[in-house]
Amino acid sequence: MHRFLLNILLTFCSFCLLNSCGEADEPAPPAPPSPSEEVHRTVLVYMLADNNLGWANSFDAYDLDEMVRGAKNGGLNGGRLLVYYNRPYTNDGNPPQLIEITVQGQKILKTYTDDPDLYSVEIGRMRQVLADMKELAPAEDYGMIFWGHATAWMTHPEDMDQSKASRSYGTDRDKWMSLSSLGKALEGEKFSFLYFDCCLMGTVEIAYELRALTPVIVGSPTEVEGEGMPYHLNIPAFFADGTPDLVGAATNTFTYLKEKGLRSQMVVVDTSALDDLAEASRGILATLTSYPAELTQVQALSQSFNPFDPVFHSTRPVYDMEDYMKKISKNSPALLAAWQDAFDRCILYKAHTDRDFTGIAVRTYGGLGSFIIKRPEETAYRGYDKTLWWKEVVSTAPVFN
Structure with missing residues (x-):
């Protein structure tokens, strides 16, 4: 019985020695940073x-x-x-x-x-x-x-x-x-x-x-x-x-x-200037009582996603916001000046090439894109009426009410 216990002890000690030698020959990789280390x-x-x-x-x-x-x-x-x-x-x-x-x-x-x-x-x-x-x-x-x-x-x-x-x-x-x-x-x-x-x-x-x-x-x-x-x-x-x-x-x-x-x-x-931009945009949109012809001339920044749709084939999700607001406020210079001030504070940097990836000629570029509703049926186009910008800003225009 003692010999049996002695054999077990010797075997265990040999295993420990071999294991420690292996660790010495192959040091463990450094521990990663502690998750609690900020x-x-x-x-x-x-x-x-x-x-x-x-x-x-x-x-x-x-x-x-x-x-x-x-x-x-x-x-x-x-x-x-x-x-x-x-x-x-x-x-x-x-x-x-x-x-x-x-x-x-x-x-x-x-x-x-x-x-x-x-x-x-x-x-x-x-x-x-x-x-x-x-x-x-x-x-x-x-x-x-x-x-x-x-x-x-x-x-x-x-x-x-x-x-x-x-x-x-x-x-x-x-x-x-x-x-x-x-x-x-x-x-x-x-x-x-x-x-x-x-x-x-x-x-x-x-x-x-x-x-x-x-x-x-x-x-x-x-x-x-x-x-x-x-x-x-x-x-x-x-x-x-x-x-x-x-x-x-x-x-x-x-x-x-x-x-x-x-x-x-x-x-x-x-983003700190966006609430001011929203307020200034509401001021201009309050003058919008119809769908002016100038809307068709606003700088587009995207292609149509429904080119074969009989209703929305020409509807594009993104236009140049600055060009849009200038075109609908040409008779309201004071409103446009207030809007331009807020817009300029929003834009920290902007840059553009003369065309976009899809081939659209970018002739004017304010930096920030925006959807434009050119017809009554576009108010709910692809869930636009679910956005906060529609609910709190665009929907206040008389033309949509």
Whole structure:
């Protein structure tokens, strides 16, 4: 019996010695930063790549590589960069992941449940990701970047329910998130900036809906060509000391695309002036008692999404807001002056090439896009009457009442 116990003891000691030698030969990798260790800024990229941007063009992989390049070049500046990665081919065993971009590369922080009924464009999923970000990468302030497709404020009129396919930002397996749902998903959050690296989101409808969430919104009122923003150049701007350099980031994007021969329109919006812009816009719209012929001459910034529809074939979701307001206030110079003052305070930066991605000639460009109702039947076009800008501003015009 004693010999049996002695053999067990010797075996155990040998195992411990071998194990300790193995640990000495192969030291454990350094532990990652503690989740409770607060940094000055965490930026979340919400990347929806289970669509043709990912599985057809690999823009997701390209941009992730750019992010790593930016990190290796010191761009994080002590901050943390997270990506909620809704990967291509989710239904084929590639569920979304929360990853961190570091100087070593990509690090998986969490893999989400592969639930065929839970999409990345749903309110619950986005709120879960935001909670995970705060738990795993707490910071003094947060920035958020939206990566994917977008169609401004538009929704499918037959699919207004969040549980169905709705449209504005996306896509995840052909499902979209409406503007109102995006606002609900982000409700109560505070960000140092929101950057839309997707099409048609530089509009007054988007900015007004989200104005309470952030002091600065960056986007394009037109379609975005190519791979979008140069992440390796913009990461230092996002993680700048003090406030993030959003004008610098937008300038980088515009210059980068233009130098590659691509077409681009950019805008940086100061949301603190949007309430004044709304009030000044109501002043001008109060004079609108008919549909003036000049509406057909306003600078368009998007193509029609219904070219074969007998009613809405000529309806476009985005026009140049400044050109629009000037045309409908030509007989009200005092109202226009007040409006122009508020508008100028909203625009921190704007830049444009002479054409947009779809070939539209951009002859005048104020920076911020807007929908224009040119006929009575367009008031509810693709859910426009669900936007806050319609409810609180546009609907006050006599012509719509």
